Amino acid sequence: MEYARKPDPVDVVIVGMGASGGTAAKVLCEAGLNVVGLERGPWLRSREHFSGDEIKFLNRTYLWSDPRVNPRTVRTEENETAVPTPFSMVPQMVGGGTVHWAGWLPRPRPSDFMMRTLHGDIEGASLADWPITYDDLEPYLSKVEWAFGCAGLDGADKYEPYRSTPYPTPPLPPTRAGKRFYEACEKLGINAMPIPQALVSQAYRGRTPSNWTSFWNGYGDPSGMRSSTLDTFVPEALATGNLDLRSECYVREVTVGPDGRARGVVYIDALGREIEQDATLVLLCLGAVESARLMLMSKSRQFPDGLANSSGQVGRNATFHEYLFAVGLFNDEQPLYGFPGNYISGGSFQFYETDYDRGHIGGALIGASHVGQPVNWNFPGRPAWGSAGKDADRDFYNHAMKIGHTLHDLPVASNRVDLDPDVKDAWGLPAARITHKAHSNDIALAKWQVDKNVEILEAAGAWKTIPVYLERGRASGNTCHQHGTVRMGTDPANTVLNEWCQAHDVDNLYVLDGASFPTATGVNPTLTIMANAWRCADYIAQVHGKGRRERLPRARSGPQQVAAS
Amino acid sequence: MTSMADWPIVLAPVDPDAADRLFFTDHEWDTIEAATTRIIPTDHDPGAREARAVRFIDRFLSGIDYVYAAADGSGFLRMSGKLADAWRGRIADMQETYRRGVRDLDAIAGQSFGPDFVSLSDDQQDFVLERISGAPKPVPVVRDADGANPTIQVYAFDDGLSFFDALVAHTRQGFYGDPVYGGNRGRVGWDVIGFPGPDSLKDTMDGTYSVREYYLDDYAWPDLIPHLRQAGGQ
Numbered sequence: 001m002e003y004a005r006k007p008d009p010v011d012v013v014i015v016g017m018g019a020s021g022g023t024a025a026k027v028l029c030e031a032g033l034n035v036v037g038l039e040r041g042p043w044l045r046s047r048e049h050f051s052g053d054e055i056k057f058l059n060r061t062y063l064w065s066d067p068r069v070n071p072r073t074v075r076t077e078e079n080e081t082a083v084p085t086p087f088s089m090v091p092q093m094v095g096g097g098t099v100h101w102a103g104w105l106p107r108p109r110p111s112d113f114m115m116r117t118l119h120g121d122i123e124g125a126s127l128a129d130w131p132i133t134y135d136d137l138e139p140y141l142s143k144v145e146w147a148f149g150c151a152g153l154d155g156a157d158k159y160e161p162y163r164s165t166p167y168p169t170p171p172l173p174p175t176r177a178g179k180r181f182y183e184a185c186e187k188l189g190i191n192a193m194p195i196p197q198a199l200v201s202q203a204y205r206g207r208t209p210s211n212w213t214s215f216w217n218g219y220g221d222p223s224g225m226r227s228s229t230l231d232t233f234v235p236e237a238l239a240t241g242n243l244d245l246r247s248e249c250y251v252r253e254v255t256v257g258p259d260g261r262a263r264g265v266v267y268i269d270a271l272g273r274e275i276e277q278d279a280t281l282v283l284l285c286l287g288a289v290e291s292a293r294l295m296l297m298s299k300s301r302q303f304p305d306g307l308a309n310s311s312g313q314v315g316r317n318a319t320f321h322e323y324l325f326a327v328g329l330f331n332d333e334q335p336l337y338g339f340p341g342n343y344i345s346g347g348s349f350q351f352y353e354t355d356y357d358r359g360h361i362g363g364a365l366i367g368a369s370h371v372g373q374p375v376n377w378n379f380p381g382r383p384a385w386g387s388a389g390k391d392a393d394r395d396f397y398n399h400a401m402k403i404g405h406t407l408h409d410l411p412v413a414s415n416r417v418d419l420d421p422d423v424k425d426a427w428g429l430p431a432a433r434i435t436h437k438a439h440s441n442d443i444a445l446a447k448w449q450v451d452k453n454v455e456i457l458e459a460a461g462a463w464k465t466i467p468v469y470l471e472r473g474r475a476s477g478n479t480c481h482q483h484g485t486v487r488m489g490t491d492p493a494n495t496v497l498n499e500w501c502q503a504h505d506v507d508n509l510y511v512l513d514g515a516s517f518p519t520a521t522g523v524n525p526t527l528t529i530m531a532n533a534w535r536c537a538d539y540i541a542q543v544h545g546k547g548r549r550e551r552l553p554r555a556r557s558g559p560q561q562v563a564a565s
Numbered sequence: 566m567t568s569m570a571d572w573p574i575v576l577a578p579v580d581p582d583a584a585d586r587l588f589f590t591d592h593e594w595d596t597i598e599a600a601t602t603r604i605i606p607t608d609h610d611p612g613a614r615e616a617r618a619v620r621f622i623d624r625f626l627s628g629i630d631y632v633y634a635a636a637d638g639s640g641f642l643r644m645s646g647k648l649a650d651a652w653r654g655r656i657a658d659m660q661e662t663y664r665r666g667v668r669d670l671d672a673i674a675g676q677s678f679g680p681d682f683v684s685l686s687d688d689q690q691d692f693v694l695e696r697i698s699g700a701p702k703p704v705p706v707v708r709d710a711d712g713a714n715p716t717i718q719v720y721a722f723d724d725g726l727s728f729f730d731a732l733v734a735h736t737r738q739g740f741y742g743d744p745v746y747g748g749n750r751g752r753v754g755w756d757v758i759g760f761p762g763p764d765s766l767k768d769t770m771d772g773t774y775s776v777r778e779y780y781l782d783d784y785a786w787p788d789l790i791p792h793l794r795q796a797g798g799q
Contacts, residue, residue, distance in 0.1 A: 042569035049570070051636040052769030055742040059721050059734075060632055067722055068651035086722050158792050173780040174789065182789035191792050212775035213763070222636070222770045248568055248646075270568060270646070329706065339760055340779035346789075374741035374760050376721065383703030384733050385604040386691065390612070390757075392706050397758040426647045464708050 004273040010034045010244070011545070013265055013279035015251045015294065018096015019526050020513040020533035021285030022229025022237070023144070027534055029242035031541035036244045036277055037237075038267055041065075041093035043247035046231055050220030054373045057219045063091040063100045069426045072289070074434045076474045078414060082433045084423055087477030088320060090287050094247055095230025097287075097480045097526065102217040102343035103198030103226055104524035105150050106365055107141055110134040110161055111353060112521040118354065119361050125410040125439055126317050128518040131490050131499035131552065132535075134161060140531035140538075148530065149200040149207065149227040156193035159349040169201045177336040177401040178345035181368035184460035185348060195347040195367050198227035198526070207231075217343035217372065249275075252429055254282055254298040254307050254509070262307075262509045268427060281508045281540065285533070288318065288482035288515035292417040293432040295486065295511075308503035313496050314486055315418050317411035319520035320436065321481035324446045324470055325404025326453040327371075327379040328462030335398040338377055341370040351452060352522055360444040364405035364522050366453060371400050379466050401460070403453040406479055407446050407470065408522035410439040417485050436474045446470040481525050486515035490554050499552045501536045502544070512536055566646040574635040575643045579624055579747030581617075587627035588660065594619060595683045596667045597732070603690050604736040611753040618739030621748030625735065626660050629653055631746065638745045638766030659723060659731065666728030669697060698729040 012028055014021045017039040028035050044050075056062045067089065073082035090097045111118060113130040121127065142165040145152075152167035171194035174182065185192035200207050211223035224231050237243040248270035255276065257263040264278035284291040292315040296306040306314050330336060347367035354361045371377040377397055383389040420433035447469050454465045489495030492504035501516045503509040512533040514525050521528060543550050567573070586594055601613035601622070613619075624631040629652045633642040644652060670682040673693045678685050682693060695702050723731065739748030741755065743766060749755065755762040761776065768774035787793040 044570050047770070049636050050770070051638075051766045052763060052774070053634055053636070053638075053743050053745075053766055055738055055746055056633050059723075059738055059742075061722060062633055066648060066651050067724060068654060069647050086724075153786060153790075156786065156790050156793060171786075173782070174784060175780055179781060179784070179789065186789075186791055191790075193790060193792075194786075210772045212772075212777040213769045214776050214779075215769055223772065247570075270566060335759070337779050340776045374755060374758055374762075375738050381706075383706065385694070385736075386702050387606055387608065388703045388705045390605055390608070390610075393758045394610070396706070397760070426651070464706070 004269065004275045006276050009264070009278035009280070010036045011279065012036070012281045012283060012540075013038065013277050014283045014285055015265060016096065016284065016286035016290070016513070017094045017229070017234060017245065018285065018287065019098050019229055020529050021283070022095065022098070022233040023530045023533040024283055024285060024512050024537040025237040025243055026233040027537035028541055029237040029240040031545070032242065033541060033545060034242055035237070036246065036279065038249045038251055038265065038277070039094050039245070039247045040250040041091065041247065043094040043245065044220070044230070046220060046224065047222050050222040052213045052215030052219065054215070054375050057100070058373070058376045063093065063220060065089040065092045071423050071425060071431045072434060073420045073423050073431055074436065074477070076435070076437050078435060082420060082435070085477070087434055088289060088480055088482055090480040090482070094234060094245065095228045098198070098228040099220050099230050100218050101198070101480070101526070104344055104367070105145070105196040105198045105527045106523040107161065107196070108134065108137070108521045108523050108528050109352060112519065112523070115519045122361065122410065122441065124412060125441065126413045127410065128487065128489060130518050131488055136552070137528070137531050137535060138162065138164060140535045141527060143534055144527060144530045148198060148232055149204055150196055151199055151201045152196035153194045157349055158191040159352065167196065169204055171197070172199070172201050172342055175337065175341040175345060175370060177370055178341065178368060180336060180401065180460045181346045181403070181456070184456045185346070187459045188456065190348050190456070191350050192346045192348050195344050195365070197342065197344050199225050199342065200227070214340045214342070214370070215373065216341070250427060251294060252297065252427065254294065256298070256300040256302055256307065260302045260506065262506050281510065281544075284509070284511045285513050287513050288485040289417050289432050289434070291511050291513055291515045292485035293419065296419050297429060303505070308496055308505040308509055310505050311492060311494055311496060313494060315416040316413050317484035317487055317518070318415045318417055318434070318436065318482070319409045319411055319484045319517070320475040320477060321406040321409065321479045321520060321525070322446070322470060322475040323404055323406050323479045324450050324468055325402050326450050326457055326465050326467040327400060327402045328457030328460060329379065329396045329464040329466070330399040330461060331463040332399070332461060336401055338371040338397045338400055339373060343369050345369060351449065358448050360441045360448065362408045362410075362441070362445055362522060364408060364445070364449045366403055366405045366449060368401060368403045371397070371402060380468055381466060401457070403456055405449050405453070406481060406524060407442055409442045409475070409520055411484050411519055412437070412439055434477070438470055438473050438475065443470045443473070481514070483514040483517035483520050483525060486511045487518050488516040489518060500539045501532070510536060510540065569646070569648065572642040572644055574640040576630060576641045578634070578638055578640065578745040579620070579631070581744065581750050583620065583747070586623055588623050589626070593664070593667050594623065596670055596681070597622060597663070599683050599690060600670065600694065600732055601736040601739070603687065603694055604733055605740050610757045613736050613740050615750065616740045616748050616753050617750045618736045618748050621739030621742065621746050622735045624747045626656060626663060629656060634743065634745045634766065636766065637770060638743070655723060662726070662728050662731055666732065669728065673697060694729070
């Protein structure tokens with residue numbers, strides 16, 4: 001191992017420069033702190049590197065994390081040997097998951113923060129309230145929507161919680177498939193609305209929306225229309241002069257000093273050199289799988305079971321939002337067109353809250369989406385070859401639509417991320433091992449929502465509907481959504497972080513990605529992750545960074561407040 | 566090594582008229598071409614043969630020179646570092662999968678009909694493909710079908726694919742992928758299913774290519790969302 005000269009210590013080192021790391025970098029650099037941002041992946045240039053190449057982006061995984069470099073293993077039961085499987089392979093690059101994403105930007109709902117208060121203890125689940133409420137997060141949801149760029153339609157969502165600001169830009173025009181969704185929803189009395197999306201539909205903060213290619217979900221956007229931290233918060237942080245961004249630098253350990261506090265990190269740079277970067281504060285922003293993995297790899301005399309893991313909870317209560325859906329095939333003359341659109345179309349929050357008549361708790365944001373480009377458009381059971389396969393493409397590519405949801409899966413203590421004992425990554429470090437078994441509530445919730453999707457497709461005139469349930473009993477990892485693993489809460493005995501996402505055990509260590517989520521919420525998590533990272537970064541800059549300490553009142557979402565509301 | 570952001574652009578887009586072989590032997594080329602022709606057959610529309618899917622697969626298997634086109638389609642990216650190592654391993658495994666696959670096609674052909682896969686009739690070739698896939702030839706989509714539906718992934722990795730699954734996936738990519746990779750000659754795949762693809766990858770970067778006309782033009786949100794009508798419109 002070759003060693004490089006040790007760089008000067010800094011105020012803050014951020015590990016991972018994606019959604020949460022980019023947000024924290026912007027807030028902390030603008031507050032005047034010196035920040036080193038370490039990103040294990042590349043720092044690509046949108047205008048130069050992105051285009052509508054389906055093979056490159058969807059089939060040869062130019063952005064997705066390569067499973068030969070960063071393998072993961074998966075199993076359902078504790079006693080099984082986990083099998084190498086590409087599972088939730090979020091792009092590892094500057095900008096992270098905000099580079100390739102479609103940009104779903106829905107807000108969470110007040111109920112998401114108080115699942116245990118609302119539902120009590122559910123057998124087999126580890127339901128918990130968040131130590132913060134929707135009201136604590138609301139100002140930051142607005143900050144992200146306005147600073148990052150967002151499109152949405154004010155007043156369209158009948159079930160929308162309090163918003164302190166309107167949407168900064170209006171929604172994109174609907175597609176024909178989107179129109180069909182709205183019409184079907186009206187027929188069924190369902191309140192449909194354009195799903196808030198991380199893009200700008202009008203000239204906004206120096207950005208001009210100009211990507212009408214529909215090469216969208218999974219592709220990088222060369223135009224700057226999509227909101228990504230690569231094109232917004234990271235350049236804003238750099239503009240302060242306070243960010244030293246080092247890409248292709250892979251952190252393998254958070255180091256701990258004799259006082260039990262974090263001293264900094266050790267990383268391997270692109271040339272294979274090992275470098276130690278000391279910092280006053282260490283922020284983990286790698287995503288819930290990789291943040292937990294790094295903490296478990298960071299063993300020390302003080303923390304033999306992994307950094308800040310005196311509770312034994314690091315890695316546990318992982319949730320993954322499996323995407324479940326129904327595809328409708330149509331045989332009418334009028335094409336719906338499979339390709340146009342920015343993936344997301346209309347959706348509804350009408351079935352989001354618990355209705356005990358359904359026999360399960362929780363609900364879902366449902367959303368219609370376009371089917372995509374020719375190589376990878378698909379429906380389950382599509383004939384794979386021969387004239388039947390060719391006919392299926394010819395008959396249905398422009399006559400199909402999809403409605404789905406990301407599953408609000410319940411936290412389960414044994415669903416977790418730990419270190420695989422056998423499989424190593426390209427640097428010889430242990431792979432993340434996922435153990436996941438769906439809770440019975442997950443299966444029931446998915447069934448009800450997918451059946452509702454089928455009902456809407458039938459009302460839209462589908463000739464055939466194809467539902468995809470959670471029958472296999474575990475998540476396949478088909479979304480990039482990762483939460484839990486490093487829970488925030490008030491009790492150091494059963495949570496890892498406090499309400500500022502500061503480790504109970506290590507006061508200069510923060511985890512700002514989705515790992516802190518006590519429960520998964522039923523919405524796409526990035527807006528919540530970014531708003532929470534901004535909230536915690538504000539605390540770091542304004543309170544912790546000034547040598548002070550504050551705590552939120554306990555039981556923020558306790559029963560008293562429910563009764564009073 | 567060179568940072569991924571600075572991988573140089575080398576070579577040129579695959580010439581739509583190129584007939585040279587970079588990986589396959591003549592026999593392998595002919596066998597895979599015949600197999601792709603059964604995967605996406607020619608009927609009143611062009612199929613995999615006209616799209617030159619076999620050339621697409623040949624370029625893909627030739628090493629790591631044709632993995633990633635440059636964003637603007639002017640050539641290909643010369644990879645380096647751990648990603649290049651990963652792709653070398655992946656392509657080496659896939660080369661072996663195809664070499665063995667061709668031998669298996671010929672072996673089954675020889676047992677049942679002889680002398681090799683290329684010389685069989687369409688129906689006989691389908692029989693061999695059924696044997697190698699382990700399932701009957703797919704039947705047309707029918708309205709009522711049952712059985713559990715497996716999920717679909719938004720990303721697709723080639724690792725671990727059987728020869729038959731790789732052949733199906735790559736034939737599809739060679740039929741519908743951007744022509745820069747050597748398949749979809751003359752954009753025939755796009756024409757078959759009615760996809761108005763771009764003239765060049767560069768056109769997708771600078772605003773030249775647009776499908777804006779396929780979005781709705783004449784719409785008002787209150788017409789689509791009754792709640793807004795009740796609320797007094799927008």
